[in-house]
Amino acid sequence: xxxxxxxxxxxxxxxxxxxxxxxxxxxxxxxxxxxxxxxxxxxxxxxxxxxxxxxxxxxxxxxxxxxxxxxxxxxxxxxxxxxxxxxxxxxxxxxxxxxxxxxxxxxxxxxxxxxxxxxxxxxxxxxxxxxxxxxxxxxxxxxxxxxxxxxxxxxxxxxxxxxxxxxxxxxxxxxxxxxxxxxxxxxxxxxxxxxxxxxxxxxxxxxxxxxxxxxxxxxxxxxxxxxxxxxxxxxxxxxxxxxxxxxxxxxxxxxxxxxxxxxxxxxxxxxxxxxxxxxxxxxxxxxxxxxxxxxxxxxxxxxxxxxxxxxxxxxxxxxxxxxxxxxxxxxxxxxxxxxxxxxxxxxxxxxxxxxxxxxxxxxxxxxxxxxxxxxxxxxxxxxxxxxxxxxxxxxxxxxxxxxxxxxxxxxxxxxxxxxxxxxxxxxxxxxxxxxxxxxxxxxxxxxxxxxxxxxxxxxxxxxxxxxxxxxxxxxxxxxxxxxxxxxxxxxxxxxxxxxxxxxxxxxxxxxx
Amino acid sequence: xxxxxxxxxxxxxxxxxxxxxxxxxxxxxxxxxxxxxxxxxxxxxxxxxxxxxxxxxxxxxxxxxxxxxxxxxxxxxxxxxxxxxxxxxxxxxxxxxxxxxxxxxxxxxxxxxxxxxxxxxxxxxxxxxxxxxxxxxxxxxxxxxxxxxxxxxxxxxxxxxxxxxxxxxxxxxxxxxxxxxxxxxxxxxxxxxxxxxxxxxxxxxxxxxxxxxxxxxxxxxxxxxxxxxxxxxxxxxxxxxxxxxxxxxxxxxxxxxxxxxxxxxxxxxxxxxxxxxxxxxxxxxxxxxxxxxxxxxxxxxxxxxxxxxxxxxxxxxxxxxxxxxxxxxxxxxxxxxxxxxxxxxxxxxxxxxxxxxxxxxxxxxxxxxxxxxxxxxxxxxxxxxxxxxxxxxxxxxxxxxxxxxxxxxxxxxxxxxxxxxxxxxxxxxxxxxxxx
Numbered sequence: 011x012x013x014x015x016x017x018x019x020x021x022x023x024x025x026x027x028x029x030x031x032x033x034x035x036x037x038x039x040x041x042x043x044x045x046x047x048x049x050x051x052x053x054x055x056x057x058x059x060x061x062x063x064x065x066x067x068x069x070x071x072x073x074x075x076x077x078x079x080x081x082x083x084x085x086x087x088x089x090x091x092x093x094x095x096x097x098x099x100x101x102x103x104x105x106x107x108x109x110x111x112x113x114x115x116x117x118x119x120x121x122x123x124x125x126x127x128x129x130x131x132x133x134x135x136x137x138x139x140x141x142x143x144x145x146x147x148x149x150x151x152x153x154x155x156x157x158x159x160x161x162x163x164x165x166x167x168x169x170x171x172x173x174x175x176x177x178x179x180x181x182x183x184x185x186x187x188x189x190x191x192x193x194x195x196x197x198x199x200x201x202x203x204x205x206x207x208x209x210x211x212x213x214x215x216x217x218x219x220x221x222x223x224x225x226x227x228x229x230x231x232x233x234x235x236x237x238x239x240x241x242x243x244x245x246x247x248x249x250x251x252x253x254x255x256x257x258x259x260x261x262x263x264x265x266x267x268x269x270x271x272x273x274x275x276x277x278x279x280x281x282x283x284x285x286x287x288x289x290x291x292x293x294x295x296x297x298x299x300x301x302x303x304x305x306x307x308x309x310x311x312x313x314x315x316x317x318x319x320x321x322x323x324x325x326x327x328x329x330x331x332x333x334x335x336x337x338x339x340x341x342x343x344x345x346x347x348x349x350x351x352x353x354x355x356x357x358x359x360x361x362x363x364x365x366x367x368x369x370x371x372x373x374x375x376x377x378x379x380x381x382x383x384x385x386x387x388x389x390x391x392x393x394x395x396x397x398x399x400x401x402x403x404x405x406x407x408x409x410x411x412x413x414x415x416x417x418x419x420x421x422x423x424x425x426x427x428x429x430x431x432x433x434x435x436x437x438x439x440x441x442x443x444x445x446x447x448x449x450x451x452x453x454x455x456x457x458x459x460x461x462x463x464x465x466x467x468x469x470x471x472x473x474x475x476x477x478x479x480x481x482x483x484x485x486x487x488x489x490x491x492x493x494x495x496x497x498x499x500x501x502x503x504x505x506x507x508x509x510x511x512x513x514x515x516x517x518x519x520x521x522x
Numbered sequence: 523x524x525x526x527x528x529x530x531x532x533x534x535x536x537x538x539x540x541x542x543x544x545x546x547x548x549x550x551x552x553x554x555x556x557x558x559x560x561x562x563x564x565x566x567x568x569x570x571x572x573x574x575x576x577x578x579x580x581x582x583x584x585x586x587x588x589x590x591x592x593x594x595x596x597x598x599x600x601x602x603x604x605x606x607x608x609x610x611x612x613x614x615x616x617x618x619x620x621x622x623x624x625x626x627x628x629x630x631x632x633x634x635x636x637x638x639x640x641x642x643x644x645x646x647x648x649x650x651x652x653x654x655x656x657x658x659x660x661x662x663x664x665x666x667x668x669x670x671x672x673x674x675x676x677x678x679x680x681x682x683x684x685x686x687x688x689x690x691x692x693x694x695x696x697x698x699x700x701x702x703x704x705x706x707x708x709x710x711x712x713x714x715x716x717x718x719x720x721x722x723x724x725x726x727x728x729x730x731x732x733x734x735x736x737x738x739x740x741x742x743x744x745x746x747x748x749x750x751x752x753x754x755x756x757x758x759x760x761x762x763x764x765x766x767x768x769x770x771x772x773x774x775x776x777x778x779x780x781x782x783x784x785x786x787x788x789x790x791x792x793x794x795x796x797x798x799x800x801x802x803x804x805x806x807x808x809x810x811x812x813x814x815x816x817x818x819x820x821x822x823x824x825x826x827x828x829x830x831x832x833x834x835x836x837x838x839x840x841x842x843x844x845x846x847x848x849x850x851x852x853x854x855x856x857x858x859x860x861x862x863x864x865x866x867x868x869x870x871x872x873x874x875x876x877x878x879x880x881x882x883x884x885x886x887x888x889x890x891x892x893x894x895x896x897x898x899x900x901x902x903x904x905x906x907x908x909x910x911x912x913x914x915x916x917x918x919x920x921x922x923x924x925x926x927x928x929x930x931x932x933x934x935x936x937x938x939x940x941x942x943x944x945x946x947x948x949x950x951x952x953x954x955x956x957x958x
Contacts, residue, residue, distance in 0.1 A: 481586075
């Protein structure tokens with residue numbers, strides 16, 4: 011179609027701030043007007059490539075405390091970027107309210123359109139609506155909290171010396187993945203409810219009181235009970251190691267506990283992103299694809315711009331096959347977008363097979379509704395388990411390999427056929443479950459009566475042990491923070507057999 | 523919706539983190555800088571450089587599932603040939619089928635990154651254990667001299683010129699006829715005398731009034747015309763002046779006969795690098811000429827100079843002749859400042875010595891700014907370290923003396939011995955700067 015030039019948002023690849031404003035409004039019309047997305051207010055910031063590298067180094071956040079590991083990150087990215095081995099991301103988006111998107115000044119006008127559609131509407135909608143984010147992150151408070159963290163740590167450095175603070179941070183970073191509450195805890199009991207429950211208990215005792223029981227000889231409380239009591243009073247078993255240290259480590263000082271808390275809360279903030287990588291990117295890609303397609307249909311961008319967009323769009327979605335030599339896992343963009351596009355197809359034009367597999371929405375004709383529901387109420391694992399269709403499994407020719415430790419050969423357990431669909435879908439979903447990727451490590455007991463040993467347990471699934479050298483180093487950090495010996499036992503999750511164990515003493519002079 | 527332009531925000535947000543990282547990895551990075559010297563050209567010493575270090579002290583451990591043990595499964599895209607139940611030989615070296623964990627595993631025992639020019643030089647010089655002053659001279663990139671340039675009416679208090687200010691103040695006071703202290707004192711004395719009269723006459727009283735009036739006028743005039751006024755102030759003025767724009771050429775002469783081993787060549791290379799750094803501080807344009815010799819000499823490029831070996835005897839005069847030929851051909855002493863740096867293990871044909879000495883003394887020293895001879899040797903192996911045997915060339919050059927501060931010779935065993943050779947050069951700098 012040949013639209014009159016006046017409806018074009020821009021021509022050529024140059025842009026200025028007016029262009030950005032126009033692009034944003036055009037995208038907004040489609041995203042809010044047609045797709046009816048629900049987003050945080052947007053803020054778009056234009057930055058240079060150097061600033062983008064800076065932002066990379068501090069895990070994408072605009073404010074962060076200082077630590078050498080971020081410098082290492084910066085240098086590594088810097089080298090890759092200079093050598094042209096890796097392009098920079100076109101955008102960075104922060105889950106905050108207002109939602110901040112960074113766009114690079116080097117981008118062409120088309121890329122800016124793509125980026126605005128992708129980040130300011132796609133990711134933004136996902137952040138605001140997905141239940142994992144709503145449950146775990148506080149979009150309004152995060153920037154203030156990071157500002158507080160940076161100041162607090164800077165003040166600690168002034169007061170206690172940079173080396174001291176760095177040691178705490180090193181140790182805390184090593185345990186960062188063990189600093190996450192994976193399950194929402196029960197809300198704290200309130201006093202009234204507590205009192206009522208206590209009264210009920212007493213009434214029950216009185217009503218069942220029988221003098222005869224007094225004649226029984228007194229039994230000594232068993233050892234077992236005292237262990238239970240202790241575990242209960244310390245809230246054990248506890249998988250949030252940093253939380254436990256913050257609350258119960260006997261020798262840490264106040265500021266050290268606060269630093270552990272900062273690292274823990276930041277890890278918690280990023281936890282939802284790890285759980286929803288596929289969906290988040292899929293949602294953003296789906297939204298930008300829809301918006302750009304509409305812009306093209308309504309003649310607001312030129313054919314050339316649309317081709318430029320398609321080029322980078324398909325680059326992002328590139329999924330090499332396992333034997334191509336470029337394979338490095340599933341591309342979350344391709345996986346997420348693929349499933350979402352497939353949902354659209356099933357809603358509009360389902361086959362018989364789809365009707366069998368997705369009886370609840372096949373042929374319903376309103377994909378947006380189904381997608382919005384998925385975006386709001388699923389995370390990667392449940393999303394794949396629910397929506398990966400046989401059609402897609404065939405299209406991508408997925409197959410499953412079993413690799414047993416004792417065998418020399420790997421076995422093809424399932425391929426893209428009738429018998430294999432379920433198993434492939436289940437396995438792929440499990441591989442996107444953060445809880446099954448991360449090792450399951452818990453603090454099980456503390457010996458407060460004698461030498462204050464801290465006992466941890468790794469529940470070994472599928473006999474996959476911890477990487478020894480690193481485990482030893484992390485435990486060293488843990489022992490330093492705890493101040494006494496730390497013991498980690500690796501126990502098989504099914505038959506409770508001990509497979510391996512570590513015992514590490516704290517290094518004298520690190521913290522105490 | 524807001525669009526904010528952050529491009530003008532302060533740069534280098536990661537600088538602090540970067541410095542902290544370098545400090546933490548200092549020892550390893552220094553080693554890496556030393557290693558990278560062998561692959562760097564002398565001229566590149568001042569550019570930023572890529573180094574790679576082992577991740578020993580800088581890895582960040584986490585609890586991770588081992589990528590070798592246990593049972594695992596993989597879901598992979600792109601099946602073309604497999605059917606359910608097929609068995610495949612496990613690919614060598616790890617997780618079957620190049621699974622999900624590939625890449626996140628242990629592949630990262632080297633860490634590569636780019637050091638900036640300052641960081642690189644800093645680490646390089648630190649490794650040589652240079653004194654701080656010398657380091658500053660070598661790393662500083664300003665090539666300005668500060669020169670007095672008259673007086674100005676504004677400036678910092680520390681550059682106030684008191685004589686000039688007082689002179690201005692005095693002439694202004696004279697011109698405006700500011701009453702002097704003596705004048706006023708005289709008047710006051712007169713008034714006091716008249717007031718002291720027991721019985722003042724009518725005329726006295728009139729005079730007294732007149733005198734008082736005059737005193738008041740003078741006093742007012744004195745307060746109006748200050749002793750020193752802001753317009754009197756003069757400050758010394760300084761100007762930055764570019765150092766004389768000029769060009770220099772460094773002749774690097776090295777003996778490449780079989781007796782020079784890698785250690786010796788490395789010492790020589792560091793010596794040449796330092797000389798190059800030093801000379802680039804003093805001159806706008808610096809060229810380097812590499813001449814290698816055995817019993818005959820030739821001009822070569824840097825690559826050949828350091829990395830190819832020749833066999834043959836050693837005749838030092840051949841190199842000096844070659845150098846003179848190049849000078850005559852391309853670098854007229856009238857236009858170029860010439861530096862000579864010679865490195866050798868000290869071997870020379872005994873009968874070549876007289877000619878070498880003569881060439882050096884009569885032909886070369888008159889045209890060069892500075893010539894340095896560096897005798898490199900292996901680090902002294904333990905045991906008795908007696909007086910070192912003077913080599914052939916050392917004996918020959920000893921006859922020359924220091925030729926008015928133009929010639930220096932040193933023996934070096936290790937990298938940290940090299941710097942003292944330059945101490946002469948630095949101390950001499952102060953003198954030449956004023957005369958040039």
